[in-house]
Amino acid sequence: MRDSLLTVRDFSVVYDVDPPVEAVKNVTLELHRGEILGLAGESGCGKTTLAYGVQRLLKAPAVITSGSVVFHDSSGEDIEVDRLDAEQMRQFRWDKISMVFQGAMNALNPVATIGSQLEDVFEVHRPTMSRAERREAVVELLEIVKVGRQRRRSFPHELSGGMRQRVMIAMALALRPQLMIMDEPTTALDVLVQREILQQISQLRHEFGFTVVFITHDLPLLLEISDRIAIMREGEIVELDTAERIWTSPRDDYTKTLLSSFPRLTGERGVVVR
Amino acid sequence: MTVLEFDRVTKIYSVRGAGQIKALDDVSFTLTSGQTIGLVGQSGSGKSTIAKILTQLETPTSGQVRLDGEPIPRRGAGLRAYRQKLRMVFQDPFASLNPYHSVRYHLERPLRLDAVVPKAALEDEVRRLLERVRLEPETVIDRRPHELSGGQRQRVAIARALASRPLLLVADEPVSMLDVSIRLGVLNLLADLRREEGLGVLYITHDLATARHFSDEIMVLNQGRVVESGPADDVILRPQDPYTRELRAASPDPEKHFASVSGQHGGVL
Numbered sequence: 001m002r003d004s005l006l007t008v009r010d011f012s013v014v015y016d017v018d019p020p021v022e023a024v025k026n027v028t029l030e031l032h033r034g035e036i037l038g039l040a041g042e043s044g045c046g047k048t049t050l051a052y053g054v055q056r057l058l059k060a061p062a063v064i065t066s067g068s069v070v071f072h073d074s075s076g077e078d079i080e081v082d083r084l085d086a087e088q089m090r091q092f093r094w095d096k097i098s099m100v101f102q103g104a105m106n107a108l109n110p111v112a113t114i115g116s117q118l119e120d121v122f123e124v125h126r127p128t129m130s131r132a133e134r135r136e137a138v139v140e141l142l143e144i145v146k147v148g149r150q151r152r153r154s155f156p157h158e159l160s161g162g163m164r165q166r167v168m169i170a171m172a173l174a175l176r177p178q179l180m181i182m183d184e185p186t187t188a189l190d191v192l193v194q195r196e197i198l199q200q201i202s203q204l205r206h207e208f209g210f211t212v213v214f215i216t217h218d219l220p221l222l223l224e225i226s227d228r229i230a231i232m233r234e235g236e237i238v239e240l241d242t243a244e245r246i247w248t249s250p251r252d253d254y255t256k257t258l259l260s261s262f263p264r265l266t267g268e269r270g271v272v273v274r
Numbered sequence: 275m276t277v278l279e280f281d282r283v284t285k286i287y288s289v290r291g292a293g294q295i296k297a298l299d300d301v302s303f304t305l306t307s308g309q310t311i312g313l314v315g316q317s318g319s320g321k322s323t324i325a326k327i328l329t330q331l332e333t334p335t336s337g338q339v340r341l342d343g344e345p346i347p348r349r350g351a352g353l354r355a356y357r358q359k360l361r362m363v364f365q366d367p368f369a370s371l372n373p374y375h376s377v378r379y380h381l382e383r384p385l386r387l388d389a390v391v392p393k394a395a396l397e398d399e400v401r402r403l404l405e406r407v408r409l410e411p412e413t414v415i416d417r418r419p420h421e422l423s424g425g426q427r428q429r430v431a432i433a434r435a436l437a438s439r440p441l442l443l444v445a446d447e448p449v450s451m452l453d454v455s456i457r458l459g460v461l462n463l464l465a466d467l468r469r470e471e472g473l474g475v476l477y478i479t480h481d482l483a484t485a486r487h488f489s490d491e492i493m494v495l496n497q498g499r500v501v502e503s504g505p506a507d508d509v510i511l512r513p514q515d516p517y518t519r520e521l522r523a524a525s526p527d528p529e530k531h532f533a534s535v536s537g538q539h540g541g542v543l
Contacts, residue, residue, distance in 0.1 A: 042453040042454060042455060043424075043453050189317075190316040190317040191316065191480055191521060191524040191525050192316050192520065192521065193316070193317075194524065195523075218454075218526065219454070220483075220527065220528050223528035223531065223532075224526050224527075247528055247532055248532070258454065258455065261454045261455045261457060261458055263483045263484055263486065263487035264483060264486075264529060265482055265522070265525055265526075265530075266510070266511060266527055266529055267529045269507070270487070271487075272528075
């Protein structure tokens with residue numbers, strides 16, 4: 001059995017509105033250390049709610065009604081995420097699990113420079129760092145994601161969509177987390193920029209060895225980049241398997257429907273029928 | 275048979291501080307009724323500038339656009355008559371429909387403005403339009419946009435475009451904001467309309483796979499220039515231009531991926 005990074009058991013989230021919406025229903029999931037897990041599904045299927053839920057990022061009316069989340073830290077310690085108090089939770093987030101948010105292109109503060117927003121991360125999570133050390137760390141991050149140090153004084157609107165996305169990735173990378181959750185990180189970008197960003201994520205992963213949960217509705221993209229893929233529908237994971245088996249021998253009808261929603265780029269004209 | 279000619283069109287924008295930007299550089303193509311042309315290229319390649327010039331929201335710096343041999347009128351009744359013949363479907367069905375108005379209003383308005391049918395026949399025509407886009411008139415006619423799904427909204431937007439009985443449709447990323455499982459449905463609808471009613475469609479997208487699937491011809495735009503054009507399968511399967519090859523290589527293609535890794539998985543990241 002592979003080394004486990006995150007164990008999610010029987011996890012449920014309900015939006016307590018009238019009538020209540022069961023957004024995530026009894027999800028059980030074992031995330032392997034070092035893998036890329038693709039989480040696919042359509043709007044409203046609960047994929048973002050699940051990702052937020054495991055980090056306790058949900059706000060009312062969302063209520064976690066059942067389940068446990070255990071983070072197997074690289075130190076060997078098992079962290080029960082649901083047992084952390086507010087201060088422990090604050091320290092845990094971003095340090096162990098970071099996130100590249102959906103619509104990241106608009107997730108940056110428009111009236112603060114890139115550099116100061118990246119420095120914030122260190123100011124909050126690494127209070128012992130001096131100002132000079134923080135500056136240095138920010139410069140290093142901007143170089144790592146190939147945005148360049150000279151951009152630390154730029155405001156978000158002065159950067160292209162692809163560059164802003166790189167800044168978001170730099171921010172997620174800042175504390176060298178063990179898990180990075182990416183929620184539709186390339187959806188608003190065109191294919192060429194998307195490919196550049198994917199290659200960058202790949203390099204960073206080789207360099208820093210973090211695990212990735214990649215959330216998107218773009219199944220062809222997931223099939224290329226993921227080790228395993230979880231297909232979500234109406235709050236449930238209907239199928240979870242290696243990318244190759246999802247592609248060659250999907251078992252669930254909904255997985256088959258999703259596959260047949262994408263016309264083929266090459267090969268015979270038409271859609272994939274399984 | 276309607277023929278739209280885009281003849282050696284160049285569009286230059288003057289931008290303060292950045293000098294002149296050539297958004298389109300000597301672009302020519304012909305769109306005939308019953309034909310779908312896929313227009314592909316990355317952000318900033320000039321795709322939307324073509325749509326703006328076709329709808330006369332922008333005028334070309336040089337070159338000419340002609341419909342059946344006649345240059346597009348710049349203003350007045352002539353321009354209105356032209357716009358009746360060429361309609362747009364926009365990317366975002368959440369933004370392109372007015373949240374205060376019902377589906378009925380959205381479809382009656384172009385019918386009234388262009389006096390397509392006599393007043394007494396409005397209701398029937400609205401119902402007919404809804405049926406054409408495969409919506410059930412009874413269930414949607416009195417609803418407002420927020421009560422409809424994304425796919426239903428885009429169908430209403432298409433019905434609205436069809437109201438003035440156009441000959442040509444310009445569809446700018448018509449499905450990119452929709453859920454994946456309903457995208458093909460909307461694209462199939464456009465394909466049916468083309469087949470059944472001989473509509474000419476300019477399908478603007480950066481999705482090479484659907485461009486291939488739904489277009490007779492594909493035109494690849496890079497920095498305002500047409501770098502490659504031809505039958506869809508030729509352009510996608512046997513691209514000649516380096517930029518087209520780059521676009522194709524960047525597009526997800528599980529088929530090729532699993533053929534090349536044969537047995538291993540997760541090879542790309």
